[in-house]
Amino acid sequence: MKLSQLDGRRVALWGWGREGRAAWRAIRARLPAQPLTVFCSHGEAASVRACGDPLLALEHDASGERLSAFEVVVKSPGISPYKPEALAATGNGTRFIGGSALWFAERAGADGIVPGSVCITGTKGKSTTTALLAHLLRAGGHRTALAGNIGLPLLDLLDATADYWAIELSSYQTGDVAASGARPQVAVVLNLFPEHLDWHGSHARYVADKLRLLTEARPRIAVLNGNDPTLAGLRLPESQVCWFGRGDGWHLREDMLYRGDEAVMDTASLPLPGRHNRGNLCAVLAAIDALGLDAAALATQAASFQPLPHRLQVLGSRDGVTWVNDSISTTPHASLAALELYRGRRVAILVGGHDRGIAWDDFASAMRASAPAAIVTMGQNGLRIHALLAPLAASAGFALEAAAGLGEAMRKAEAALAGEGVVLLSPGAPSFGPYRDYTERGRDFARLAGFDPDAISSIAGLGIA
Incomplete structure (x- = not known):
């Protein structure tokens, strides 16, 4: 559905976060006389009124009955389409779409392909991979957009031009691309672990929703991780498949980067903390090859990449303790990857947060063989962990503590280290409750550790450069 197809229809916006505001701006720019209704929280009402839009009505009760009064609802990604009220409205004929769907529909060529588009998703690593792709393409002299779930809605770049589009998609957004009727030029899927079960309802549905980027959006080229068992078993008859992480494509042998049997460079000194992040470099280079460019010629530019905040971010050291902010970690697998990076160091890890029902059994099993010095649990699922x-x-030889909140958890972790080691915030769970998102949690961690939150929080390169 294109924006022009909203003209004269009963249209509502559901959600007034970053994506909701971007949808309002885009619709208003193309359809200045289109009446709109926004469903938002009471706390967002002042922001809506501040827009000064006389054609924007405000409501708070997004019930199935009220949503059913509209032909089209532009839904923010964080609102699940499996909510009872959404399902009720869908049954009454309301169509729910996302801002990403509108952008892709506007950009599709005659063959349905969005030229230069590279969509990247995965349970972990997608933000770094997307930013690294944009960095390497720009280093090669290509005008490149960095947008999507990473922090800049696609609709805020509705009329912008770029050679390539590095687009991060969450599992909340992959279905939007499929629903748009457009096809990405390249789609990259990094890995699949249990996550967002509260939004999707089950792990099976999470995987199916994530894979809609491949199975329904039908990219021209699919770039897939050959080490992921679910991805390795896929059959995509309408897409060319390019593998990374295995011997016939881009892969690592220890720290050495290879393309097939060709040794390209040593990755040990790259600013990509953890082997999993250097594996993401393989995904980026495979995507660049899929665009028809020479990835090997750009690989060395990874040395000048600026790591993203809240992702294994070393804030600094004080009194023998190093503070590491991995607030982006929202799955137990991500916490295990963070611990692997600091194997051989004395580590006190902070785990726990919003409880989405994800099992921690694999994490517990790993602790039997390779535990840190201390584990401090916190948050809604802290007691369960x-x-x-x-x-x-x-x-297993580790100290185990429980804390009511982040500040107490940090104090207990620092005390457990007794002046030597790493306090690692890698919660393995979302931050909902005390914090709006992982960024706010990471900023508070920095503040409580005695570092400037503003100095550690910006993402360089969003937009087009």
């Missing part, structure tokens, strides 16, 4: 780990602490 603590109860799972308690029987292991003595035999």
